[in-house]
Amino acid sequence: MPKITTCLWFDRDAEAAAKFYCAIFPNSKITDVSRYPENLPGERAGEVLTVAFELDGRPFTGLNGGPQFTFSEAVSFQIDVSTQAELDRYWSALLADGGAESQCGWLKDRFGVSWQVVPTQLGKLMASPDRAAAGRVAAAMMQMVKLDIAALEAAAAS
Secondary structure, eight states, X not given: OOOOOEEEEESSOHHHXXXXXXXXXXXXXXXXXXXXXXXXXXXXXXXXXXXXXXXTTEEEEEEEOOTTOOOOTTSEEEEXXXXXXXXXXXXXXXXXXXXXXXXXXXXXXXXXXXXXXXXXXXXXXXXXXXXXXXXXXXXXXHTOSSOOHHHHHHHHHO
């Protein structure tokens, strides 16, 4: 089976981003750092070119490719959490030092990468055979920025 690695294009922040993410997620580490060689055009010789890292065992590459491309919500990373405490921890950590909240459990970290911090219960609540309950959950979620598990469960039960 082929190995699939997510590559994230940064201007110059790949190493800082990798360190940031590795500090947030368990079982994470930087596995390699490469630098721009002397013989390439431009003035980046010696600067970090790529950073290979793992987040909870999943491989990523951070590429310092320049300012040509930026992140958008078209691609995001979803973090499934079981408890409100876990949700709150990831939410706060990813917002640290300049991240921005969005809505419905979405945020952008300080590097512009989009994340969804989602309780595992949400899928079950939204797929309820009781369509009215599922609708109440969806309506409650649409009013939230950071998701509130108890409020979503209460919406389903009411």
